[in-house]
Amino acid sequence: MSMHIDEDQIEIIQEFVTESRDMIDQLEPAIIELGQNSDAETINAIFRLFHSMKGSAGFLEFDHLARVAHASENLLDLIRNNEIELVPNHVTLLCGACDFAKEALDMVESDFNDDAMVSAADEISENLHQAIEIAKGNDQAPGQEPNAQPEDPSEHTEEPPAKIIPEEPQNAFPAMEITEEMRLSFVQEGNELLQSAEQGLLSWGENPEDKELIGDIFRHIHSFKGNCGFFGFSHLEKLSHQMENILDRVKSGSRLAVENPADQLLASLDILQQGVNNIADGKDDHIEDLDRYVADLNTLVAPLLGDFLMEEGVAEQAIAAAVETQKKPVGEILVQQGTASPDQIQNALKKQQDKIEKTKAEAKPVARTKTPAKRQDIRVELGKLDSLINLIGELVIAENMLIHNPDLKGLELENFNKAGQHMSKLVRELQEMAMTIRMIPVSGLFRRMIRLVHDISVKAGKKVDLKLIGEETEIDKTVIETITDPLVHLLRNSLDHGLEPPDERLAAGKDEKGTVRLSARHEEGEVWVIIEDDGRGLNKEKILAKAIEKGIIEGDGSDLTEKQIHNLIFAPGFSTAAQITDISGRGVGMDVVKKNLEKIKGKIDVSSTPGQGSKITLRIPLTLAIIDGMIVRVGTTTCIVPTLSILEAFRPDMGQITITPDGEELARVRENFFPIIRLHDILGKQPDSKALPDGILIVLEYQENRFCLFIDEILGQQQTVIKGLSDFIGNVPGVSGCTILGDGGVSLILDVGTLVESANNKKYGLENEE
Amino acid sequence: MAEEATLTAVDNEDTQKDKYLTFHLAGEDYGIEIQFVIEIIGIQSITDVPDMPAFIRGVINLRGKVIPVMDVRARFGLEDREYDDRTCIIVVNIDGTEVGLVVDEVSEVADIPEANVEPAPRTSKNNDNSYIQGMGKINNDVKILLDVHKLLFSGEMQDIAATMEEQ
Numbered sequence: 001m002s003m004h005i006d007e008d009q010i011e012i013i014q015e016f017v018t019e020s021r022d023m024i025d026q027l028e029p030a031i032i033e034l035g036q037n038s039d040a041e042t043i044n045a046i047f048r049l050f051h052s053m054k055g056s057a058g059f060l061e062f063d064h065l066a067r068v069a070h071a072s073e074n075l076l077d078l079i080r081n082n083e084i085e086l087v088p089n090h091v092t093l094l095c096g097a098c099d100f101a102k103e104a105l106d107m108v109e110s111d112f113n114d115d116a117m118v119s120a121a122d123e124i125s126e127n128l129h130q131a132i133e134i135a136k137g138n139d140q141a142p143g144q145e146p147n148a149q150p151e152d153p154s155e156h157t158e159e160p161p162a163k164i165i166p167e168e169p170q171n172a173f174p175a176m177e178i179t180e181e182m183r184l185s186f187v188q189e190g191n192e193l194l195q196s197a198e199q200g201l202l203s204w205g206e207n208p209e210d211k212e213l214i215g216d217i218f219r220h221i222h223s224f225k226g227n228c229g230f231f232g233f234s235h236l237e238k239l240s241h242q243m244e245n246i247l248d249r250v251k252s253g254s255r256l257a258v259e260n261p262a263d264q265l266l267a268s269l270d271i272l273q274q275g276v277n278n279i280a281d282g283k284d285d286h287i288e289d290l291d292r293y294v295a296d297l298n299t300l301v302a303p304l305l306g307d308f309l310m311e312e313g314v315a316e317q318a319i320a321a322a323v324e325t326q327k328k329p330v331g332e333i334l335v336q337q338g339t340a341s342p343d344q345i346q347n348a349l350k351k352q353q354d355k356i357e358k359t360k361a362e363a364k365p366v367a368r369t370k371t372p373a374k375r376q377d378i379r380v381e382l383g384k385l386d387s388l389i390n391l392i393g394e395l396v397i398a399e400n401m402l403i404h405n406p407d408l409k410g411l412e413l414e415n416f417n418k419a420g421q422h423m424s425k426l427v428r429e430l431q432e433m434a435m436t437i438r439m440i441p442v443s444g445l446f447r448r449m450i451r452l453v454h455d456i457s458v459k460a461g462k463k464v465d466l467k468l469i470g471e472e473t474e475i476d477k478t479v480i481e482t483i484t485d486p487l488v489h490l491l492r493n494s495l496d497h498g499l500e501p502p503d504e505r506l507a508a509g510k511d512e513k514g515t516v517r518l519s520a521r522h523e524e525g526e527v528w529v530i531i532e533d534d535g536r537g538l539n540k541e542k543i544l545a546k547a548i549e550k551g552i553i554e555g556d557g558s559d560l561t562e563k564q565i566h567n568l569i570f571a572p573g574f575s576t577a578a579q580i581t582d583i584s585g586r587g588v589g590m591d592v593v594k595k596n597l598e599k600i601k602g603k604i605d606v607s608s609t610p611g612q613g614s615k616i617t618l619r620i621p622l623t624l625a626i627i628d629g630m631i632v633r634v635g636t637t638t639c640i641v642p643t644l645s646i647l648e649a650f651r652p653d654m655g656q657i658t659i660t661p662d663g664e665e666l667a668r669v670r671e672n673f674f675p676i677i678r679l680h681d682i683l684g685k686q687p688d689s690k691a692l693p694d695g696i697l698i699v700l701e702y703q704e705n706r707f708c709l710f711i712d713e714i715l716g717q718q719q720t721v722i723k724g725l726s727d728f729i730g731n732v733p734g735v736s737g738c739t740i741l742g743d744g745g746v747s748l749i750l751d752v753g754t755l756v757e758s759a760n761n762k763k764y765g766l767e768n769e770e
Numbered sequence: 771m772a773e774e775a776t777l778t779a780v781d782n783e784d785t786q787k788d789k790y791l792t793f794h795l796a797g798e799d800y801g802i803e804i805q806f807v808i809e810i811i812g813i814q815s816i817t818d819v820p821d822m823p824a825f826i827r828g829v830i831n832l833r834g835k836v837i838p839v840m841d842v843r844a845r846f847g848l849e850d851r852e853y854d855d856r857t858c859i860i861v862v863n864i865d866g867t868e869v870g871l872v873v874d875e876v877s878e879v880a881d882i883p884e885a886n887v888e889p890a891p892r893t894s895k896n897n898d899n900s901y902i903q904g905m906g907k908i909n910n911d912v913k914i915l916l917d918v919h920k921l922l923f924s925g926e927m928q929d930i931a932a933t934m935e936e937q
Contacts, residue, residue, distance in 0.1 A: 727821060
C-alpha cells in the first residue's frame with residue numbers, strides 16, 4: 001500500500017470508483033440474467049467487468065478488491081469455456097462479489113484503500129474457489145495456471161493476454177442488449193479516453209523517456225479496451241488490446257522494432273476514434289482490414305518473442321546477441337530455435353514490411369481528416385450545479401424587479417423596453433437550460449430494481465418477470481433520490497403481497513410467472529412512475545377490517561369510496577400482511593412512501609382490481625424549483641395559486657350559492673356543488689368585500705376533492721421560483737412556500753392540498769372560541 | 771482552507787468580544803451581542819404568514835432570501851406602535867437561522883466589558899427575564915442585554931418547534 005497519496009492519485013482513484021460503480025450497476029442485471037439464460041455474450045460481458053475491475057484495482061494496489069475480482073474472473077472463465085456447468089449458486093456468489101465490490105468501493109472512496117475488507121475478501125474468494133473446485137470435480141482444466149492464487153497481488157492483467165481476449169471470432173455472437181443510453185455513455189467515455197491517450201502519445205513522441213506518460217496512455221487504452229469488451233465491440237477491443245500489449249512492452253522497458261512507435265500508435269488511435277464515431281452514428285464497430293492493423297502493430301512487438309525463447313530454454317546471451325546483431329529479431333530467433341526456415345522468415349518479413357508501409361501511407365491521411373468527437377461531457381460537482389441554479393433563480397427575480405421597477409412607471413422608454421425584452425428572453429432561456437441540466441434518465445434507478453426483484457423473488461419463492469418501460473424519461477436528480485426508497489417499498493409490496501405464489505397463480509388460471517411493470521412517462525406536466533402487477537389485487541374487506549381495528553377510520557367505513565379505501569394503505573401504522581415477512585410488512589413502509597412523495601410535492605394514486613392486480617401511480621412534478629402560478633389578491637395581500645390545480649374561475653351570483661343549515665356555503669357549478677373556502681378567513685385578512693358576488697371563485701382540485709376558493713381579484717399569471725419559508729417558522733398549513741414578486745415583495749404560495757384541512761381547523765377553532 | 775476559517779473565527783471572536791449592538795424599545799435601552807448581527811435594514815413591507823404567533827410579523831425579502839421577522843415589542847408583550855422611519859430590522863443569524871428583529875430605533879455599538887455586566891435580576895415575575903442575559907452598565911446608563919438564542923427559540927417558538935416535530 002502506498003503511504004503517500006497525492007492529488008493526482010486521488011483523482012485517479014475517484015475516477016476508478018465512479019467507473020467501477022457504473023459498470024457494476026450496468027452488469028448486475030446481466031448477472032441475474034445468467035441464472036435464466038446463460039448465453040455466451042452475457043457471460044463474456046460479466047467476465048470483462050471483473051476483468052477490468054481486477055486490472056484497475058491491481059494497478060491502484062487495492063489488493064483485496066483485485067483478489068475477489070480475480071476469483072470471480074476465474075469462475076467465469078471456466079463457465080465461459082464450458083469447462084464447468086453454471087449452477088444457481090454461482091449467480092449468488094457473483095452477486096455477493098458485486099456487493100463486496102460496492103462496499104469496497106465505498107471504502108476506497110473514503111479511505112483510499114481497501115485494507116479493512118480483508119476478511120470479507122477472504123470469505124468471498126474462498127467461496128468462489130470452492131465453487132470452482134466443486135464444479136471442476138475431476139475435470140482437468142488445461143488453460144488453468146497453477147498460480148491462480150488469489151493472494152498473488154503481483155498478478156498482472158496483461159500476463160495471460162491470450163486468455164483475456166477470446167481468439168474466436170466474436171462477430172458471431174448475438175449482440176448484447178445495449179440501450180441507447182449505454183451506447184452514448186460508451187461513446188462519451190471512449191472519446192474522452194482516446195483523446196487523453198492521443199495527447200499522451202503526442203507528448204510521449206517528444207519525450208520518449210517519460211515513463212509516467214506511458215503509464216497514463218496505457219491506462220487509457222486499457223480502460224477503453226475494457227469498455228469495448230463490455231459492450232462487445234470486438235473489433236475495437238482487438239485493436240486496442242494490441243495497442244495495450246505494445247504499450248505494456250514499452251512500459252516494462254522492452255525494446256521495440258521501431259525506435260518510437262508513437263506514430264503507429266497514433267494511426268491506430270485514429271482508427272479507434274473512427275470506430276467510436278461509427279458507433280455514435282448507430283453503426284456497428286466494424287473496422288475494415290482489422291486483421292491487417294493488428295498485424296501491423298504486431299510487428300512492433302516482435303522482440304517480445306525473445307522472452308518466450310528464454311522460457312523455452314534458449315540462453316539469454318544468445319538471444320541478446322541475436323537481438324543486438326540482427327535488425328530483424330523475429331526471424332533470427334525462430335531460425336535459431338529451428339522452428340522456421342530462413343526462407344519462410346524472409347517471405348513473412350517481406351509481407352510485413354509491405355504492410356507497414358501501406359499502413360503508414362494510409363494512416364497519414366486518416367490522421368488529417370480525423371472526424372471530431374461527437375459529444376463532449378464533463379463531470380461537475382453537484383454542489384456547483386446547485387448554486388448555479390440558485391443564482392439563476394435569483395437572476396429571474398432581479399430581472400423582474402428591474403423590468404417592472406416602480407420608478408419606471410409612466411415613463412416612455414422605447415429603447416429600454418426593447419433591451420428589457422431581450423434580456424427577459426435570455427433569462428428565460430437560461431432558466432430552462434438550467435432546469436434541464438439537473439435532469440437525468442430514470443434508467444439507472446430502474447435498473448437497480450432488477451437486482452431487488454431478483455433477490456425478493458428468490459426469497460419469497462415467486463416467479464417474477466420485471467418489465468421496464470420508459471427508462472429514458474428524465475427526472476430531476478433530487479427527485480430520483482427521493483423516490484428511490486418509495487419505489488423499493490412499493491416493489492417489495494407488489495412482490496410480497498400482490499403477486500401470488502406459483503401454485504396459487506396456476507389455480508387462478510394465470511401464468512405461473514407474475515409480471516411487474518415499472519414504467520415512467522410524462523403526463524400533464526408531471527412525471528408518472530407506475531408500478532403495476534398482475535397479482536391478487538388489494539383486498540378491500542381486509543383493508544377496511546384492518547383500518548377499523550387499528551382505529552384509523554371511524555364507523556364501519558361503508559361511506560368510503562373504493563378509492564378512499566385503497567388509500568387507507570398509506571395511513572400511518574397500517575399493515576395487512578397476515579404474516580410479517582422479513583421483506584415487507586412492518587407497517588412503516590407505505591406511509592413513509594407517501595411522506596417522501598409529499599416532500600417533493602408528488603402525489604400517489606392506487607387502483608386495483610381484485611384478482612387482476614394493482615397499479616400504483618407516483619405523480620411527480622417535473623421540477624421542484626419553479627411553478628406556474630396565478631397571482632390572486634385578498635385585501636392588500638397577494639398569494640400564488642398553482643395553475644395546475646385550477647379548474648376554472650368565475651364571478652358567482654347569489655343564485656349559485658346555497659347555504660346549508662350548519663353554515664357551510666356551497667357553490668353550484670353546472671351540476672356539481674362545491675364547498676366554498678374564503679381565503680381571507682385562512683389568512684386572517686380584511687377583504688374588499690365579504691359578499692360572494694363581489695369577488696371571484698376559483699375552482700380548485702386536489703386529488704379527488706374539489707372546492708371553491710373565494711378571493712377578491714385575479715392579478716395575473718407568472719412563473720414563480722419557489723422558496724421555502726424559513727425553518728424558523730416551520731410548516732404553515734395551507735402554505736407550501738413563498739416566492740418573490742416583481743416588485744420585490746414576498747408572496748405566499750398556497751398549498752391546495754392542506755387548504756381544505758386548514759379551513760376546517762379554522763372553523764372548528766372559531767366554534768370552540770364561541 | 772480550514773485553517774484560514776478558524777483563524778478568522780478566532781479573529782472575529784477577539785474583535786467582537788464585549789461588543790453589543792444597542793437599540794431602543796419603549797423607552798428602554800437593550801443590547802445584543804454583535805457576533806449574531808448580520809446587518810441592519812430599514813423597515814420594509816412585511817408579508818403576513820397565517821397561523822403564526824402575534825410577534826412573528828411575517829416574512830421579508832432580503833436580497834432574494836426570504837427571512838421571518840419578529841417584532842420584539844410584541845415578543846415582550848409591549849404595546850404596539852406604528853412603524854416609522856426610525857424603525858429598524860436587525861437581521862441576526864443564530865446557527866444558520868436568519869431572523870429579522872423589529873426594534874424602535876438602533877442606537878450604537880457599545881463596548882461593555884465583562885466586569886460591567888451584572889447578572890439578570892431575579893424578580894418574582896420573572897417570566898420575561900428569561901430573555902435577559904445580564905444588565906450592562908455604561909457610566910450611568912443601563913442596557914438590558916438580551917440572550918438572542920432565548921429570544922428566538924424559547925416560549926411559544928419552542929411550542930411551534932415541538933408541534934412541528936410531532937407532525
